Amino acid sequence: MRSAKLKLAIAAVAGVAAIWGCATTGGGGGGGMGAKSADGIPLGSAGPNAVQPLPDRPRFGKPVSEADLAAWNIDIRTSDGAGLPPGRGTAAEGAKVYAAKCVACHGAEAKGGSVYGTMVGGIGSMTQNPRILTPGSMYPYAPILFDYIRRSMPMDRPQSLTANEVYALSAYLLNLNGLVPQDAVMDAQSLPKVQMPNRNAFMIDDRPDAQAVRCMNDCK
Amino acid sequence: MAQDDKHDSVAHARRNFLRKTAALTGGALAAGGAARAAPLSVQPSGKEPGHVIEETAYGMPSKFEAHVKRRRTDILKNRQNWSDWSMTPLQSQPGIITPNGLVFERHHAGTPDIDPKTHRLVIHGMVKQPLEFSMEDLHRYPSVSRFHFHECSGNGLTDWLKPASTTVQQTHGLLSGVLWTGVPASTLMEEAGVDPRGKWVLFEGADASAHARSIPIEKVLDDAIIAYAMNGEALRPENGYPVRVVLPGWEGNTSVKWLRRVKVGDQPWHLRSETARYTDPMPNGKWRQFSMVMECKSVITSPSGGQKLKGPGFYEVTGLAWSGNGKIRAVDVSFDGGKNWREATLEEPVMDKCLTRFKVAWNWNGQPAVLMSRAVDSAGYVQPSVADLQKSRAIVGFVQHHNAIQPWAINATGEVRNAIGQA
Numbered sequence: 049m050r051s052a053k054l055k056l057a058i059a060a061v062a063g064v065a066a067i068w069g070c071a072t073t074g075g076g077g078g079g080g081m082g083a084k085s086a087d088g089i090p091l092g093s094a095g096p097n098a099v100q101p102l103p104d105r106p107r108f109g110k111p112v113s114e115a116d117l118a119a120w121n122i123d124i125r126t127s128d129g130a131g132l133p134p135g136r137g138t139a140a141e142g143a144k145v146y147a148a149k150c151v152a153c154h155g156a157e158a159k160g161g162s163v164y165g166t167m168v169g170g171i172g173s174m175t176q177n178p179r180i181l182t183p184g185s186m187y188p189y190a191p192i193l194f195d196y197i198r199r200s201m202p203m204d205r206p207q208s209l210t211a212n213e214v215y216a217l218s219a220y221l222l223n224l225n226g227l228v229p230q231d232a233v234m235d236a237q238s239l240p241k242v243q244m245p246n247r248n249a250f251m252i253d254d255r256p257d258a259q260a261v262r263c264m265n266d267c268k
Numbered sequence: 269m270a271q272d273d274k275h276d277s278v279a280h281a282r283r284n285f286l287r288k289t290a291a292l293t294g295g296a297l298a299a300g301g302a303a304r305a306a307p308l309s310v311q312p313s314g315k316e317p318g319h320v321i322e323e324t325a326y327g328m329p330s331k332f333e334a335h336v337k338r339r340r341t342d343i344l345k346n347r348q349n350w351s352d353w354s355m356t357p358l359q360s361q362p363g364i365i366t367p368n369g370l371v372f373e374r375h376h377a378g379t380p381d382i383d384p385k386t387h388r389l390v391i392h393g394m395v396k397q398p399l400e401f402s403m404e405d406l407h408r409y410p411s412v413s414r415f416h417f418h419e420c421s422g423n424g425l426t427d428w429l430k431p432a433s434t435t436v437q438q439t440h441g442l443l444s445g446v447l448w449t450g451v452p453a454s455t456l457m458e459e460a461g462v463d464p465r466g467k468w469v470l471f472e473g474a475d476a477s478a479h480a481r482s483i484p485i486e487k488v489l490d491d492a493i494i495a496y497a498m499n500g501e502a503l504r505p506e507n508g509y510p511v512r513v514v515l516p517g518w519e520g521n522t523s524v525k526w527l528r529r530v531k532v533g534d535q536p537w538h539l540r541s542e543t544a545r546y547t548d549p550m551p552n553g554k555w556r557q558f559s560m561v562m563e564c565k566s567v568i569t570s571p572s573g574g575q576k577l578k579g580p581g582f583y584e585v586t587g588l589a590w591s592g593n594g595k596i597r598a599v600d601v602s603f604d605g606g607k608n609w610r611e612a613t614l615e616e617p618v619m620d621k622c623l624t625r626f627k628v629a630w631n632w633n634g635q636p637a638v639l640m641s642r643a644v645d646s647a648g649y650v651q652p653s654v655a656d657l658q659k660s661r662a663i664v665g666f667v668q669h670h671n672a673i674q675p676w677a678i679n680a681t682g683e684v685r686n687a688i689g690q691a
Contacts, residue, residue: 108408109391109399109459117390117398120529123470123480126538153348163347174553177664186544196540199478203350203377206476250543251550253559255669257660258652262644264600264609 122207124195129240132191135211136235139228142220145213149202158224168224171245184225188250190242193218215239336360338370339441343426343433350378351477353420355441358569358588364415364615364623366444368499373506374420374442376477380526384510387474389494393531396461403510406496409451414493414516417590417623419443419562421519421546424670428654428663431686436572439674439686443588445623448514450495453488456530466532471513474528481522482536483515487560491516494527517592517621518560519669521546548669551662564591564651565671566599566626566643577682580634585612586627587641594646596624603630605638605675606653612641637678638687654689 114121124131146158155161158168170180179185183193198214200206209217219234227242228234234242329336338354346352353374356366366372373379384403392398420442426432433439457469462485469488472480483492493514496503503509508525515522521541536542536558548556566589571577589596595618600609612628626641643651654672657663677687 105455105459106409107459108405109397109401109456110405112390112392112398112400114392114398117392117400117529120390120472121392121531122478123472123531123537123539125533125535126543127535179549179553179664181544183544187540188543189538192538192540192543195537199480200377200476203348203476206377206478246555249553250547250555250557253556253561255556255559255561255563256649258563258656259659260642260650260652260656262598262600262642262650264611267607267609 122195122199124191124198126189126191126195129191129236132194132236132239133211134236135215136233137212137214137216137219138233139216139219139223139230141212142216142218142223145209145217146220149205149209150217153203158221167221171225174246174249182225183221184227184245186246188244188247190218190222190227190239190244193221194239333360336370338373339437341426341433341438343438351376353422353442355437356444357437358441358443358567359436359572359575361569364445364588364625365499366446368501368504368507371418371444371446371498371504371507372420372442374422374520375475375506375525376479377475379506380475381505382474382510382526387510387528389511389527389530391456391460391530391532393470393533394463394466395457395532396463399456399460401456403496406451406494406511409455411449412452412493413447413449413497414491415445415447415617415619415622416514416516417443417445417562417592417621418514418520418523419565419590421521421559421562421668424672424674425667427686427688428667428670429689431688431690433573433686435574436567436569436674439573439688440567442520443590443623445588446498447500448493448495449497450493450511450514453492453494453513453530454490456494457485457489457532460532462532465534468533468536470529470531470533470537471522471524471527472529472531473524474526479521479524479541480537480539481524482533482539482542482558483522483560485532487515487518515560517562519546519562522560546668549662549664550660554662556661559669562590562592563669563671564593564596564643564645564647564649565589566596566641566651567674568601568639568641568676571639571678571684572676573684573686575684577632577678577684579682580632583630583632584627585630585639586625589614589624589626589641589643590622591643591645591647591649592621593649595620595622596626596643597646597648598644599624599626600642600644601626601628602640602642603637606640606673609642632678632682634680636680639676639678640673642673 153161153163154167160166167182168184170182170185173180173185194214197217198209215234218239219228219232222228222242223230336357340352340354356370356372387403389401423442424439427439467485469483469485470480471483472478494511495514496511498507512525512527513523548559550556566587568585568587570586585601589599596614599612601612602609610628612626615625615627618624652672657672675687676684678684
């Protein structure tokens with residue numbers, strides 16, 4: 049199948065080259081008389097329709113340096129905190145940021161507000177119905193807080209918080225969930241070390257998990 | 269479906285009479301129709317010229333089709349208007365292609381307006397040479413166009429053990445069929461030169477949620493498309509304009525819209541959207557993660573919830589089937605709640621990871637019936653029932669990757685209602 053496709057592609061290229069070849073004036077130029085394409089088609093090298101060999105593959109990407117795209121490079125590998133920037137924050141500092149920028153939607157002490165439900169509690173609820181899903185009960189890694197707050201929050205002005213503000217908010221939410229003390233300092237070293245209760249709850253996709261049978265008559 | 273006369277005992281008596289007469293005459297009356305058509309006069313549209321031809325225009329559907337619209341869910345009411353979804357009216361869609369204005373939406377922070385002249389896409393991380401592309405650059409590459417279904421992992425999340433939604437738009441409308449056009453992701457990845465240790469790829473959007481997902485590089489190099497067009501025109505803003513990634517057969521949110529950044533790494537990032545969201549609750553408090561493939565599924569779109577049959581007689585029962593693991597091989601339809609099944613006809617074309625239209629003729633006898641469809645894909649996977657899925661999954665809270673059989677119950681008056689979890 050693959051080789052058939054390849055042959056077809058080569059034939060198509062050769063066809064185009066042959067048509068264009070009719071219109072070339074031939075002679076002169078750097079290619080010189082007698083130059084041939086990989087398929088043996090003579091290459092014209094002058095005039096408006098001169099046949100040029102195709103490049104290996106088109107390349108239109110412009111080189112860019114990691115430094116030049118730093119403003120976009122906001123992801124955190126949350127399992128070990130790779131990508132966490134310099135900065136620091138405490139729960140007390142986070143409470144102030146929260147009161148200014150988060151409380152309107154998420155409510156006092158992150159217990160739920162006008163738009164969203166609670167961000168505290170739920171630890172121990174994973175075997176109940178319903179499970180209470182909060183950063184404390186659900187996130188396997190604490191740096192998810194940093195990554196998500198920085199990229200998406202606050203909803204009306206995302207990517208506007210400083211690293212210190214994001215560390216402080218992370219500390220505040222972890223403290224409200226009882227996972228770090230009030231005076232804990234969250235930074236690139238300490239945040240990945242916070243032990244999250246749901247750390248070992250995840251299993252990789254093991255589907256197909258259903259064993260349906262294609263019964264046609266008198267099925268149960 | 270027409271209005272019926274369910275409370276009109278006279279009409280009932282008449283229908284019973286007609287049914288008996290039809291039986292006596294071998295169905296000749298039913299086949300010929302109940303009443304003779306009235307004489308025709310010249311129609312108004314033939315008596316005067318129509319609308320003028322505009323100098324330039326973007327054509328819109330007939331005003332008589334104004335009811336065919338995307339709709340937000342009427343079950344879960346979000347208290348803001350940026351992170352939500354709107355659903356495709358599958359009950360109104362013939363064939364397998366969803367018109368661009370009806371392709372479902374799911375955003376995490378609204379739809380941005382992005383100028384293609386200033387938009388940039390970067391590929392970086394574990395590559396030989398980080399690269400930046402303008403939209404003009406992307407349009408210069410050899411392109412591919414492929415038909416695929418697109419489905420949200422949460423399609424059906426409101427209807428699991430008991431019915432909540434009325435229509436198929438509400439139960440299954442986070443589903444669309446699209447011809448995507450763009451550059452194979454492998455073309456751009458090869459140009460950047462992926463480090464052999466690079467195993468995962470982060471795709472990130474330029475929207476206000478900066479939505480991002482970690483994707484295994486095998487999938488990216490296999491069939492991912494950096495898409496800039498859908499169904500013959502530029503992407504719609506709500507579907508990722510000016511460029512998105514499309515991961516055929518995988519849950520919709522992995523096909524990151526408004527794509528600005530592709531980063532190669534050696535591990536997944538375990539972001540919020542791949543731990544606290546888009547994961548499946550499993551027994552013993554566990555969560556199934558990176559469940560990307562949308563498994564084989566089908567649904568009858570006509571007749572479907574909220575519609576009403578006109579009375580006994582012929583119906584073409586039709587619907588859609590799809591699988592993220594290959595092509596649809598067969599669809600069976602049951603009229604008795606899953607006891608007996610008949611194989612439906614699959615309408616060509618039947619394509620890989622694409623919506624497939626199925627049809628089966630049915631002569632409704634006017635008695636209550638429960639219609640179901642069950643798809644089988646080219647991997648041999650048989651679409652399960654809710655009961656089948658319950659054996660392995662702990663269905664609590666929100667439901668993701670719900671691909672169970674959808675029953676529609678029809679009562680004696682022809683009303684069709686959602687019977688999920690009840691049949």
